Amino acid sequence: MTTRQDIEDMIFRVALQDRSAFEALYSATSAKLFGIILRVLKDRAAAEEVLQEVYLRLWQGGAETFATGKASPISWLATIARNRSIDRLRKKRPSSPLEDAPEIAEPGLGPEGLAIAASERAQINGCLDELNPDRAAAVRGAYLDGDTYADLAARFDVPLNTMRTWLRRSLISLKDCLSK
Amino acid sequence: MxxxxxxxxxxxxxxxxxxxxxxxxxxxxxxxxxxxxxxxxxxxxxxxxxxxxxxxxxxxDDIAPVAPPKGVFKKIKADAYPESPKRIWQNLGIVPAFLCAGAAAITLLVALQFGGYMQPDTVTPTSVARVVAQDNSLVVAAAYVGDSGQLFVERQVGASAQGRSLELWVIAGDAAPVSLGILAIDETIDEIIVPENLRDQMVGATLAISDEPFGGSPTGAPTGAVLAAGEITTL
Structure with missing residues (x-):
């Protein structure tokens, strides 16, 4: 069984260009990440390319940006995989004015946040269930299908600003619930 | 807003x-x-x-893991590691030279376009070959590094038939063909380590590619049609 600590160590060693660690990290995490990427892209060939890109970037400096902090290594990797998949999705959608999706800066966290991550597991599902089902679906759709405000407004057939208001309120409720 | x-x-x-x-x-x-x-x-x-x-x-969390296809990590390594055949091949600068060489179905001496971008630690080929079918249906470029015995080959045109393999042979003078291995199906670039006893015979020898059963000739000698051939020429 590969533990969180094992994966953290692998990422740190990958940052030092340790090839056996790179291989071990790939074996331990690629199926999870491929599952996520496939879920977002629903296209095997594209998903393979994104998977390659994710690991290549990790090797070429990405792993150095991992900081032991709030994010568990799997959560960190899942976020990268999801974000790269969304990037890919948007590139195929000419309707989106977006050229490139955001690079989220790594804030260089101290060790104080270490203990938090485990308790967050699946908490969000419980909190989403407290929302109106439509809005929970919108949040999930944004995260896993790459829907923007404009996409969601079209899907739920409401004006853009209505969708913004809805979702912003939902995000506030979500935050409230998550902070409990 | x-x-x-x-x-x-x-x-x-x-x-x-x-x-x-x-x-x-x-x-x-x-x-x-x-x-x-x-x-x-x-x-x-x-x-x-x-x-x-x-x-x-x-x-x-609820998304089930899906094992990626087997070859994916190999492709990642080919892009990641500087000594991978793909990276070396790209650094050789040989690809554009071959592609511009035209359709002549003879072995060409290719002037390698070593540019300023060459890294100091880049592998330097000592000889090259262009292994070409009569009808250009198969074109394989090769670069040989005498010091290390590495032979890089790139399949530029053509592929093995369904369920068959392309096998690479070296023929030195009148000697019988010696297999250098089969060309990868899912990769276009292969790195082959030439056995030491063959290394001093490489220059002037002929590289040939035959059509063989999947996995290569069962006999150790070519059994199928010779599809393409070309001489190894010193740079």
Whole structure:
């Protein structure tokens, strides 16, 4: 069984260009990440390319940006995989004015946040269930299908600003619930 | 922009909502550019985004793992490791030279275009070959590094028939063909380590490619048609 600590160590060693660690990290995490990427892209060939890109970037400096902090290594990797998949999705959608999706800066966290991550597991599902089902679906759709405000407004057939208001309120409720 | 207000009595800061919007990918255009810029320069804001990233990432907990196809890690390594055949081949600068060499079905001496981009530690080939079918249906370029016995081959045109393999042979003078292995199906570039006893016979020898049963000739000698051949020429 590969533990969180094992994966953290692998990422740190990958940052030092340790090839056996790179291989071990790939074996331990690629199926999870491929599952996520496939879920977002629903296209095997594209998903393979994104998977390659994710690991290549990790090797070429990405792993150095991992900081032991709030994010568990799997959560960190899942976020990268999801974000790269969304990037890919948007590139195929000419309707989106977006050229490139955001690079989220790594804030260089101290060790104080270490203990938090485990308790967050699946908490969000419980909190989403407290929302109106439509809005929970919108949040999930944004995260896993790459829907923007404009996409969601079209899907739920409401004006853009209505969708913004809805979702912003939902995000506030979500935050409230998550902070409990 | 955002005219609809977030309740001012609410003690959730506006930034937190913006961070959630960025994390979810809801924003587009200017709003996105501004929020993304802030996440790069404002650590507090970046921390909020990360908090949301962590929360939202648990939405992936229920996604079942799917094993990626076997060859994927090999492709990653080919891009990642500087001594991979693919990277070396790219550094050799040989690809454009071969592609411009035209259709002449004879072995060409190719002037390698070593440019200023060559790295000092780059492998330097000592001889090259162009292994070409009469009708150009199969074109394989090869570069041989005498010092190390590495032979890099790139399948530029053509592929093995379904369920068959392409096998590479070296024929030195009147000697019988010696197999150098089969060409990969899913990769266009192979690195072959030439056995030591053959290394001093490589220059002037002929490289040939035959059509063989899947996995290569069962006899150790070519059994199928010789599809392409070309002489190894010193640079």
């Amino acid at each position: 955002s005219d609809e207000s977030i309740n001012p009595e609410d003690d959730i800061p506006r930034d937190d909502v913006l961070a959630a919007e960025l994390s979810l990918g809801l924003l587009t255009g200017d709003e996105l550019a501004q929020a993304a810029r802030r996440a790069r320069i404002d650590q507090t804001f970046a921390g909020l985004v990360e908090d949301w990233d962590i929360h939202f990432s648990t939405l992936t």
